[in-house]
Amino acid sequence: MSEIHIVRDYPHSPVKVWRAMTDPELIPYWTSTGKGARAEGFELVAGTRFRFVAKPMPGWRGIVDCEVLEVRERELLHYTWIGAEGETPSHVRYRLEPTAEGTRFTYHHTGFTGIGGFAMAKLLGSVRARMLTVGVPALLAELDEAGALLPGAPLRLARSR
Template sequence: MSEIHIVRDYPHSPVKVWRAMTDPDLIPYWTSTGKGARAVGFQPVAGNRFQFVAKPMPGWRGIVDCEVLEVRERELLRYTWIGAPGETPSHVRYQLEPTPTGTRFTYHHTGFTGIGGFAMAKLLGSVRTRMLTVGVPALLAELDETGALRPDTTLRLTQPR
């Protein structure tokens, strides 16, 4: 079984990183380095069903169906990921740990099976790496200490909300 495992250290508080990762209004800013997905209906509450909605492309309808499985505010978010109707869910985990200089963020996506799963893990892995290396730091730099977007931000969304 293939998986994606990415660890990044951010020089920002867990409060700020958590907000960047879980505020539906902020998510499109860091996902814009991928396909600019919006988290439609997302709330960090166990049992919440939501969708990531992005621009469709050949072979993909542009929608990922998800359900929140577990939440520990500022520490852990786990949810299912279904990229196509009838697909077996894979599982995503965001883990945040305070460090002396900020927050260690771990992204873990498991449950990819077969050759198609291997290919999908490779594709998603490179997109997620770009999001977590480019998109998240750019967003974090534009947030105040409470995690709110600064009114004078220069960040722009690539797709309308």
């Protein structure tokens, strides 16, 4: 079974990182480094079914069906991931740990099976690494400590157009 395991340290508080990673209004700013999926129907409540909706591309309908399984505020988010109809769910976990310098964020996606799963883990792994290395830091730089977009932040300006 293949998996994706990425750990990043951010020089920001767990409150700020949690908000960036879980606020449906902010998620598109870091997924696919700013061109990404909208989280439709997402709530931080176990049992919530939601979808990530992005631009379709050849071989992918642009929708990921998910269900929140577990939430521990500013510490853990665990949800299922179904990228294609009829696919067995895989599992995504976000873990946040406070550090002396800010927050350690761990992204762990498990449940990829077979050769197709191996290929998908490789593809998604490189995309996720870029999101967490480029997209998330860019978003965090434009948020205040409570996780709200700063006045005049380029993201706010781009969004209002």
